[in-house]
Amino acid sequence: MIIPTRDEGEVLETCIRSMVALASNPDQINYLVLDNRSQERVTQEVFDRLAKIANITVVRVDEPFNWSRLNNVGASHAEGDILAFVNNDIEMQSQNWDSELRAALSDPSVGAVGARLLYPDGTLQHVGIVLGAVGGRPIHEGRGAPATDDGLLGRWFSQREASAVTGAFLAVRAGTFAEINGFEERLSIAYNDLDFCFRVRAAGLRVLYHPQIEATHYESKTRGLALTSEKIAWDDEEFLQLFRIWGEACQIDPYVSPCWSFAAERILPEPRPISLKEIEQALSGDPLMENHRRKISARSIAASKGRARGHDRKRPPRRIDATTAP
Structure with a gap:
């Protein structure tokens, strides 16, 4: 478990204690806490207390806050x-x-x-990310809905594929993380989780929303919410950076029907008019995974041709003994 933190010792203690208490194999879990310039004395006291109940390692990172960089470290x-x-x-x-x-x-x-996340008041905070839903921007599907609401066709309680999941709880095999080169450090605060999930899909792998892993998210206790004009401008710039990297893939969600409409973070069953382009996109499947499959297919064909040519070149010339040849 890799957990960046800056002070907020009681928040961190609640986090780790809850995971230890509810794990089926707590002794097999290592907690690596990235201490990003904590100053409060109580923070070290929390580290000491946690070391008595969990396998915890604290790595101090004396750098400006960069979520992607911290998690790569x-x-x-x-x-x-x-x-x-x-x-x-x-x-x-x-x-x-x-x-x-x-x-x-x-x-x-x-x-x-990714996990199913709730606000402290019990309403939903995250049941997967939907792309291009409201104003062309990604949203946390279900945000603010009652926790008992199962969503359209029961999708909020169903384990299913999603275009992306939030980095507030995001798990990956170590081999996959290395294969796709970790988090994009140019996206220091926002949309780094989307970029990561896009690269997972581009590698031909699925992003899974897992509702049987549920947690309360007190949301941005360390960094604060992006409500000031400065933070909103930063958020807008990082979305533009994401768009420069991925283009239309930021706004095309292959895991949402083009027939569905949206009201804030809710998918509505009422049909809406759709274009021929939207129908073609829906029928083509996940564009990032399809690109991966085409690359793999092209490499396989090229390798096959190369082996065939190589076989011809390496075949020894046929020798005929003039004395025995017919």
Whole structure:
């Protein structure tokens, strides 16, 4: 478990204690805490208390806050075959969450797993990310809905593929993380989780929303919410950066029907007019995964042709002994 933090010791303690208490195999979990310039004395006291109940390592990172950079540093220090990136303001609610997570990532077709997150008042905060839904921007599906609401066609309680999941709780195999080169450090605060999930899909792997892993998210306790004009401008710039990298893929969601309409963060069953382009996009499947499949197919064909040519070149010339030839 890789957890960036800056002070907020009690928040971090709640996070780790909840995961330890509800894990099926707590002794097999290592907690790597990235201390990003904490100053409060109580923070060290929390580290000392947590060391008595969990396998905890604290790595101090004396750099300006950069979520992607911090988690890449954490991954470089981590051991084990699964990396879970967790905000310090998460409180786990699901029993045996670690077994659920390991089972999900045992499927080689799954590249990343995200959780069902609730606000402290019990309403939904995240049941997957939907692209291009409102004003062309990504949204947390279900935000603010009652926790008992199962969403359209029961999708909020169903384990399913999503275009992306939030980095507040995001797990991946260590091998996959290395293969796609970790988090994009140019996206220091926002949309780094989307970029990561896009690269998971571009590698031909699935992003999975897992509702059996549920946690309360006190949301941005360390950094604060993006409500000031400065933070909103920063958020807008990072979305533009994401768009420069991925283009239309930021706004095309292959896991949402083009017939569905949206009201804020809710999918509505009422049909809406759709264009021929939207129909073609829906029929083509996940564009990022399809690009991967085409590349793999092209490489296979090229390799096959290369082997065939190589076989012809390496075949020794046929020698005929003039004395025995007919």
